[in-house]
Amino acid sequence: MSTTVIPIVALSIAFLAPVLAFGQSPVFVGDLTPKPASPVPAGPAPRTPDGKPDLSGLWQRPYVPDMTKTTKDQQGTAELPFTADGLKAWKSYDAANGDYTGSCLPFGLLRSMNSPDPIQIMQSPAYVAPLYEQNTWFHVIPIGKKHREGATPTWFGDSAGHWEGDTFVVDTVNFNGRTRLDTIGHPHSDALRVMERFTRTDAMHIAYEVTIDDPKIFTRPWTNQRIFTLRPDWEIMEYSCEENNKDLYEGHLKPPPR
Amino acid sequence: MNTDKNFSYICVYLCLSAAIPVFGQSPDLGAPGGIILRPGEQRPELQQPAPANGPAPRTADGKPDLSGIWAAAGYTTDITKDLKPGELSMTPWAEALYLQRRANQSKDDPEGLCLPEGAARHDPYPFKTIQTPKLIVILYEGNVHSYRQIFLDRGHPKDLDKNWWGDSIGHWEGNALVVDTVGLNDRTWLDQVGHPHSDQLHVTERYTRPDAGHISLRITIDDPIAYTHPWSVTEVSRALPNWEIHEYVCNENNKDVQHLVGK
Numbered sequence A: 001m002s003t004t005v006i007p008i009v010a011l012s013i014a015f016l017a018p019v020l021a022f023g024q025s026p027v028f029v030g031d032l033t034p035k036p037a038s039p040v041p042a043g044p045a046p047r048t049p050d051g052k053p054d055l056s057g058l059w060q061r062p063y064v065p066d067m068t069k070t071t072k073d074q075q076g077t078a079e080l081p082f083t084a085d086g087l088k089a090w091k092s093y094d095a096a097n098g099d100y101t102g103s104c105l106p107f108g109l110l111r112s113m114n115s116p117d118p119i120q121i122m123q124s125p126a127y128v129a130p131l132y133e134q135n136t137w138f139h140v141i142p143i144g145k146k147h148r149e150g151a152t153p154t155w156f157g158d159s160a161g162h163w164e165g166d167t168f169v170v171d172t173v174n175f176n177g178r179t180r181l182d183t184i185g186h187p188h189s190d191a192l193r194v195m196e197r198f199t200r201t202d203a204m205h206i207a208y209e210v211t212i213d214d215p216k217i218f219t220r221p222w223t224n225q226r227i228f229t230l231r232p233d234w235e236i237m238e239y240s241c242e243e244n245n246k247d248l249y250e251g252h253l254k255p256p257p258r
Numbered sequence B: 001m002n003t004d005k006n007f008s009y010i011c012v013y014l015c016l017s018a019a020i021p022v023f024g025q026s027p028d029l030g031a032p033g034g035i036i037l038r039p040g041e042q043r044p045e046l047q048q049p050a051p052a053n054g055p056a057p058r059t060a061d062g063k064p065d066l067s068g069i070w071a072a073a074g075y076t077t078d079i080t081k082d083l084k085p086g087e088l089s090m091t092p093w094a095e096a097l098y099l100q101r102r103a104n105q106s107k108d109d110p111e112g113l114c115l116p117e118g119a120a121r122h123d124p125y126p127f128k129t130i131q132t133p134k135l136i137v138i139l140y141e142g143n144v145h146s147y148r149q150i151f152l153d154r155g156h157p158k159d160l161d162k163n164w165w166g167d168s169i170g171h172w173e174g175n176a177l178v179v180d181t182v183g184l185n186d187r188t189w190l191d192q193v194g195h196p197h198s199d200q201l202h203v204t205e206r207y208t209r210p211d212a213g214h215i216s217l218r219i220t221i222d223d224p225i226a227y228t229h230p231w232s233v234t235e236v237s238r239a240l241p242n243w244e245i246h247e248y249v250c251n252e253n254n255k256d257v258q259h260l261v262g263k
Helices: A005-022 A084-091 A108-113 B003-016 B092-103 B255-259
Strands: A057-060 A119-123 A127-132 A158-164 A167-173 A193-202 A205-213 A222-230 B067-071 B127-131 B136-142 B145-149 B169-174 B175-182 B203-211 B214-222 B231-238
Touching: A108 A127, A108 A193, A119 B136, A127 B136, B003 B092
Parallel strands: B145 B169
Antiparallel strands: A057 A119, A057 A222, A119 A127, A158 A167, A167 A193, A193 A205, A205 A222, B067 B127, B127 B136, B136 B145, B169 B175, B175 B203, B203 B214, B214 B231
């Protein structure tokens, strides 16, 4: 296990907001472990015993701090179709005034999927569970269940997954509205509905598409498309946002008002 | 499922975790480890009907299937409370640290700062196990809502950095999954009352599924800096077949940090 986690933690806690405010791009390093090299899998997507495409594995993803940008393995939506309220929420955001992630509050579903660190996907016939290296958070997506009724809105929302042929489709609602879509701060409301589509196109890749539907903030749904790459020799490392986050403990830093 | 109810227990735990040991009350309302509740309250997941019983299921590769959601059965307040006299023997270093934490009303409990609880400490929230042949994952509803990975396809790396969860590897001994964890930092506590450990802590967990409805965990604490000989405790959790892990955000509205003043 390398020591890269420490600079990553320090960077994200101390510099996330200011760095982005200045438009710089922090460098994040994937974790290479001393595990013996595995043969690089090739060929078609493997399948689970129940015949579904197997999404399991450790996946490197493009870092998407700004969902309007198109970069390597990421196709953004350049012009977001803001409503009047949406445009106001976007223009009024300034990371220098505090961002919830500085207090180690959850990135939420979208920003976790946009984070630079890899994810480990665990899959069973009953659920798919992405494990994010980002803050060692996880999310569980039950398969074939309906959304819970009357549940408390949450940071990651309530996900329901189903298979459409070889594509795993995740429909997520009931967000608490306290997160941002990406690091640069694109807004959403508690009316957000997220549709994600995971397709393992071959042994080494997942094609990922995410659609943002939030009628309070955007006049129509819009999408991002990405490619995830399998990293059979990597392991997810531990990531504690709270470790030594003195600004939070000593009360110098407060989450932004709700 | 009543999520609001669940959240109320989060508050109870956060609010009372430091205060309860101070007043010498016994918050343990269940055996063997106990769960912190207001008097008369029962955690909502435990109001579920008893799980179907029968033999433990097995995975496609013939191993006992430890997958599932399990009620907490940990020794939340005092992991040593059921040990017999002589089983627990603290070194002078550990005893002094323990007494300091007691005198200070557990003010500096890292859990109150939403820091990870480590590999050996348990809290009153359910956990979910996910089992694959090479990787077993435990998702904790509490324990800062994080996960642990147990690798079955490798040994411990040589150049481990000390961290909160340590490095966990597992192997099967008959029907038992034996998990060996080293590489832990010395910043976590073993329980609320503050039983200490050093960074030489070596945790061995032995998971078995004696029947479909239960998972048994025997934890052995081996830490020559803190204890003169190893000691073990056993926790048995019931299955929660119709339950789900709920979102738990320790940092959300955790106003108490600055109010935990100790003495």
